[in-house]
Amino acid sequence: MITLSPEVQAAMDAKKPVVALESTIITHGMPYPQNLETARRVEEELRTAGAVPATIAVLEGRIHVGLTDEQLERLAQAKNVAKLSRADLAACLASGGTGATTVAATMIAAHRAGIDVFATGGIGGVHKGAEESFDISADLQELAQTPVTVVAAGAKAILDLPKTLEVLETLGVPVIAVGQDQLPAFWSRNSGMKAPLRIDTAKGIALAHKMRRDLDLPGGQLVTNPIPEADEIAAETLAPIIARATEDATKHGITGKAVTPYLLQRIFELTEGRSLRANIALVLNNARLAAGIAQELGRLS
Template sequence: MPVSAPLVIAAEVQEAVAAGEPVLALESTIFTHGLPRPRNLDVALEAEARVRAFGVVPATIGVVDGRPTVGLSPDEIEQLSTADEVVKASVRDIPVVAVKGLSAGTTVAATGYLASRAGLRVFSTGGLGGVHRGAPQTFDESADLLTLAGLPLVVVSAGVKSILDIPLTLERLETLNLAVVGYRTTDYPGFYIADSGHDIEYSVDSPAEIAAIARMRDGLGISSTLLVANPVAAERQLDPALHDDVLARALSAANARGVSGHDTTPFLLDFLQRETGGRSLEVNVEVYRGNVGLGARIALALADATG
């Protein structure tokens, strides 16, 4: 079976990378699988506009009709946002969906991998994948972690979702040599909440400091991603007491119904959204907006430092 070009890079992105201008990678699963229609398309286009407002080129990444693409056009974003048969692709899935001619939203792992292949250095997402609860028995761990351990990126997220095992995730990040810095905090965020109750060692005060750490890493020949934990603003987080109550009930319900494996995460997230009256969805959007803005400023700082 003939295979098309392995990676499509938008001309605007190619030109910006070649010129050393700032570019920010953005994922596609947030609008293919993470948000309901038509909100998903609005959020995706708003993110691109927000990046451009900083003077940075947005590079939304996904697979369109078998074409892994860095720098989706507005029409391609709309296609992925509205099509019924869009799969979710991690790194291992990219060759399969490409040859089969499928469209896919790319996970953090796949987005980071394709971004790095295209020469991008900064990537903003909502939350990272991590180690799942019960992983010592199930070995259920996101491919995001191992993939990012081999990519020299800067990735901005609001930590990992609190439905995961945060202490084990932090241990795994250390094992994989993934450096974690908190943006103006040493409280590790739990996505929906600003403070997961777990601490990290280092905080950073500015995009310029983050860029300096990334340059030092590169100069030392270290190839792992620098993870920037950017908490949602306290006044916009999910109420911590509500969060803890709903999460406890969600975990209990999953256990009672025998939900396991790949079904666990969507079950828990749906439970959270339903039991918070949609508030968790609004926090999800706020988290993404904040991470996109910080990622754009980091891309600018890196470009200024190397230009």
């Protein structure tokens, strides 16, 4: 079911640090060619920081852990690519389909390939109005059962962040802030909520990952890494923009998996591209931290 790219296979054989990357950010998060440029930049950022990138996607019925440059370019330009989570990953494989992996599906594939660390932009969570729609991302359950450390800039700011944190707490997922006491909120450094845990070093995060494994605790860790100060968009600036985008989604009947891509695109339009620039900056920042954690895990092993 799994094909490792030559670069990832060589790294695994040599026991070099490898960091997983999702592919929905390529197919559903950014327009072409920015998506391809960003994917290449994130991969290069990992290499510069001392880790090997493993972008994960399903291509013609196989999970590919690590994509060649040709595969990356083909995926960046592909149309109608399935957005795969835990529920539909197996069905896509069985039908010989092609799909991009969400946080949940990326965690599943990374764990099966023996990769412990995954860098992304932001995780999914509890959508606003979930008390009526029950729209809650499978990412949260995945964090509770799959032992991968996920480095993100928090949950996406379009979500109901207090409810997302409550669900993570109920599921027993460690939520760790880096370098500050408050949880970040994707494009913004501060969400207004205190982080349950704070660990400021890659070594400390790696030790916590190893300790969970030694205790035989299921699930992974969510490491919330704030966007660099120079690149953030203040939460008070974003609040009315997110509210307007959410109203537009409701008015147009956008539901299910289409909600997040729609909101991200609408916010991109309303911020005149500033949200995309911030998104790129935070993903690069997360990649650097993830590389450090992967290196420290390698030393611990």
